[in-house]
Amino acid sequence: MLFQKQPTVTKGKTAPGCLSWWGQAALHTSIPLPHYSCVKTHVAIFRVTISDNKEMVTHIIKSEAGPCVVLKVTKEEGKVAERKERKEAFQAPPPVIMFSGSRLNSSKGLRRQKRDWVIPPINVAENSRGPFPQMLVSIRSDQDQDISIRYSITGVGADQPPNEVFNIDPVLGKMFVTKPLDREHRSSYHLRAHAVDMNGNQVENPIDLYIFVIDMNDNRPEFKNQVYNGSVDEGSKPGTPVMHVSAFDADDNTTANGMVRYRILSQMPHSPIPNMFTINSETGDIVTVAPGLDREKVSQYTIIVQATDMEGNLNFGLSNTATAIITVTDINDNPPMLTSRTFSGEVPENRVDVVVANLTVIDADQQHSPNWNAVYRIISGDPSGHFTIRTDPVSNDGMVTVVKPVDFEMNRAFMLTVVVSNQAHLASGIQSSLQSTAGVTISVQDVNEPPYFPTNPKHIRFEEGVPAGTSLTTFSASDPDRLQMQQTIRYSKLNDPADWLSINRTNGQIITTAMLDRESIYVKNNIYEATFLATDNGSPAASGTGTLQIYLIDINDNSPALIPKESQICERMNRNVNGVNITAADADTDPNAGPFVFELPNFPTSIRRNWTISRISGDYARLGLRYQVYLEPGVYEVPVIVSDSGNPPLSNRSVIKVKVCPCDENGDCTTLGAVAAAGLGTGAIISILICIIILLSMVLLFVVWIKRREKERQTKQLLIDPEDDVRDNILKYDEEGGGEEDQDYDLSQLQQPDSLEHIMSKPPGVRRVDERPIIPESQYPIRAVVPHPGDIGDFIHEGLRAADNDPTAPPYDSLLVFDYEGSGSTAGSVSSLNSSSTGDQDYDYLNDWGPRFKKLADMYGGGDDD
DSSP: OBOOOOOOOOSSSOOTTOEEOOOTTOOOOEEOOSSTTSOSSOEEEEEEEEETTEEEEEEEEEETTEEEEEEEEEHHHHHHHHHHHHHHTTTSOOOEEEOOSOOEETTTEEOOOOOOOOOOOEEEETTOOOOSSEEEEEEEOTTTTTSOOEEEEEEBTTTBSSTTSEEEOTTTOEEEEOSOOOTTTOSEEEEEEEEEOTTSOBOSOOEEEEEEEEOOSOOOOEESOSEEEEEEETTOOTTOEEEEOOEEOOSOTTSGGGOOEEEEEEEESOOSOSOSEEEOTTTOEEEEOSSOOOTTTOOEEEEEEEEESGGGOTTTOOEEEEEEEEEEEOOSOSOOEESOSEEEEEEETTOOSOEEEEEOEEOOSOTTSTTTOEEEEEEESOTTOOEEEEEOTTTOOEEEEEOSOOOTTTOSEEEEEEEEEESSOOOTTOOOOGGGEEEEEEEEEOOOOOOBOSSSSEEEEEETTOOTTOEEEEOOOBOSOOSSOOOOEEEEEEEOTTOOEEEOTTTOEEEESSOOOTTSTTOBTTEEEEEEEEEEOOSSOOEEEEEEEEEEEOOSOOOOEEEOSEEEEESSGGGOTTOEEEEEEOSSOTTSSOSOEEEOOSSSHHHHHHEEEEEOSSSEEEEEEOTTOOOOSEEEEEEEEEEOSOSSOOEEEEEEEEEEEOBOTTSOBOHHHHHHHTTOOHHHHHHHHHHHHHHHHHHHHHHHHHHHHHHHHHOOOOOOOTTSOGGGOOOOSSOOTTOGGGSOOOGGGGSOOSOSHHHHTOOTTOOOTTSOOSSOOOOOOOOOSSOOTHHHHHHHHHHHHHHHTOTTSOSSOOOOOOOOOOSOOOSOOGGGOOSOOOSOSOOGGGGGGOGGGHHHHHHHSSOOOO
């Protein structure tokens, strides 16, 4: 506590040098001090003690020299002083803070250095209503009586952002706060007070000032969420944690302003009691407080939670609310119950994947959850596994489905026992219901079943070559409807690829209608397969199919054939020591095929005289020319007799075409030899080559002629009227128009003259301008200064006339180049020209030359605009 030094006041008789002090105890006294100059500013610390059942207040007043004064005030005196203090609190002057430290004395030199005092913090309430600026403390130096002092403060809130929250009177040293403070924005400030003379020299050491913003209850508690979601299992015991809510108060949480307390305002619905939950007032934890949570009755609770500061004082604290939604989660506390004790259904025999009965179930638990989903099991009545029960995912019903065909002749009815449960186990303490088991009666309906072949497919064996009309077997069917009236079965042929068989309609006897051939394309792996149909006379009629497989045993009924049919050989045997390898193919199989016997016939005799066959293996032989036999190049047909190994064996006379040709050193036929061997002579080959050359020449000439005709047709006449300015016109050369007769053109100017007489009378200066002249020519006449547009047309006509009359011109259309200006021009050098205009020349005619000369017309015909 700060004290202010007062003038000396004596109570009774006071010794010289005594000081008088007053504080919150409002007690005046005079006490001698050991030193006259020991005190400038003082700090008082209060202690309350009990002595002889009397409350005493002890004031310990500290100074630079240590404790100077100890005052004792009784409780009664303190109360009187407190009432007086309250009365004079607003009249008391603000505390004064004195600078402490050493100073220089001009007459007496250095004085004793004093100890620094601890300056208590300055407390300022936030959100003060003013008026502003509001004085906080007065700062002064004891040297202000000798020299002029200027005071200043530095730090955050003074000369640092936020600036100008505090300021000080530089002359009087009074420090002010200029605006309301917000503790939530900044709770404290640290400033430094400075004292300087008029020259800016420091006269006192800076002192630290701590300003604490006193918190006011100006912020409501704020919940982190407006809606909280929690859950709790149904049937939970009291004290089960449910959820947690929390609120934050921006005020000082070390004071009651920021201490938040929670309570539940309301609960909806009130079933089974209004207070099913409670909340920890300090932590915000919500727990159950009563039993009886049942999701099937109440699935959700809505709770309004209030948070209040000031430790929950509703009279002074600020409050806020939030909503807590508590969902009662499902447990499997309701076993599934079948709606009936018995169910029934019907199923036609021999049908699968059909629903024959529908079992309905009731379960009060949450739908489409493991606690609700039903699982059905057949515990008796179906030892063969004909049925299964599938659960409908939408309705939870049980669908009794046939998975294995039932036979009326075997079982006319089934008595099933079915039990139902959930995917999840029942909750602890919950027993299964008697209604979880039911009986299901399924009746089997008799239908007209199709006949069936007892042996299907049926296998038989026969040799190929069996003649038509041979009875192979009896392929009969049976009717499974044994309990009904005996039915009649009729047989028919369903599939017979080679049309070799027929079946008796009444008894199913199979008879051949053609000879069976193992080598037929319809026989696969020696097996011929046919399908037959058996149909009863029931209502409706039913039919069954049977397959007959005939294994055909091979007989030697196919003679071998020589392979290959063609080959080539060198004309001399010593150049083809290998000869031609030959073999045979036989449609039969062993033992009616190889090994084969290869022989040359006796007739004609030239065959054995020129050719020979040597055996290589059972299936291969080599055909070659006899030694020192020379044959002219050509193709020779050599007959060969091939015999198989059947019993009896079959032989075949085959012909192989052998091409005899000259060979190179590698034993390969040469190209000319191959051609000669083919039967063409040298003259024939040369004739063929000449014909090919002539044909290619004719084709080339024809193509050239076609190209020339196309160019002539595409050529167009280009005539320009000398009076027209071609520089201002766009000429289109790709328009054919309606023909040359429809055009107003003079075609005579583009025609080649009939004679060359014009060459002799060629005027000077007229020539083709697309070629460089080789002899000196006369100079061109000097054109007028102001050209006429018609000069360009004359220039083109002259070039055209020179090209038409030039005997050296090619006979076909050619490109004429008109950019060669010739030699020996009489015009002066253009380098001497400049862009300046003397005004003597009139360039207005450039405006008549069209838009291409507009730029020149603007440059030279615009006049002296400058």
